[in-house]
Amino acid sequence: MFNCPICGNSMKVEQSVSLVCEKQHCYDISKQGYVNMLFHTTKTKYDRALFESRNIISRSGFFDPMLEGISNRILQAQGADRGGELKILDAGCGEGSHLMEVVSQLEERQSSHKVLGVGVDIAKEGIVMASKAGADQVWCVADLAHSPFADRQFDFIMNILSPSNYAEFRRLLADDGMVIKVIPGDDYLQELRKMFYSQTSKESYSNDHTMELFSRHYERIDSERIQYRVVLDSKRMNHLINMTPLSWGASPETCEQTMGDEMEVTVDFTVLYGWN
Ligand SMILES: [Zn+2]
16 A cells, blocks of 8 residues: 655565565554654644544534545445555544544445545644544554555545645546545634624635636536524634634634634535546
8 A cells, every 4th residue: 555755665564563665664653553754743733633623623523524425425426336455545634533534434334345544645744633532443643645556546535624635536436436535615603703704805705716726627526505504602612613624824813712602603605526
């Protein structure tokens, strides 16, 4: 499954504690079972607190209708039985909850395939959490631009609310595979947007540019809009505000003002499907 991110050669596991390539580049496998392919840990805004908030929001069911939509599509797409193992990459998996949910939905609803989930993220904090919760999946700290995987092996690549690397997606996707990209819809968390950014240019949002970019990279595309509303108690509201990049541009005072109330928020996703 792995290709060395430095020299591109294939790799093998040695004594179950490291991955070594033909040129002896060596990467540790941690006790929790994830592989670290980064030599320097990159500091990102995605720290432990953010991933804990996202995990709590995830487990409250906030993303479930969107993830069900994805699972349905995967089941439909592999209707013509290809047999064997189904490999799904989550590019930018964070703390892994989306991938684990999709894999468990697929396993529940079809038993003919074994499903292998592979999660990759540049933020080590996310992967550490993911590897503790999802022992059956493969987790990897790596830069998506130099991703450590062999060519054309993934049946599905998910990329949920996270930056894309289309060249890598193309390289990694199996010939009849499908890329699934989730982006915020125009009304996503509009209630927060109004509070944080009233009368500024950030008050409204459009995903036209991202959709256009996506459509340029695939021969055939399809899209689906998934909208629903969620009521969050004050505790979960705080976690939602902590986890969303929307709050990063808002002043701490504004964030504080909005914390502490139960709220109903709009969830609005555009799911893009692409085939090479
Ligand atoms: Zn190497």
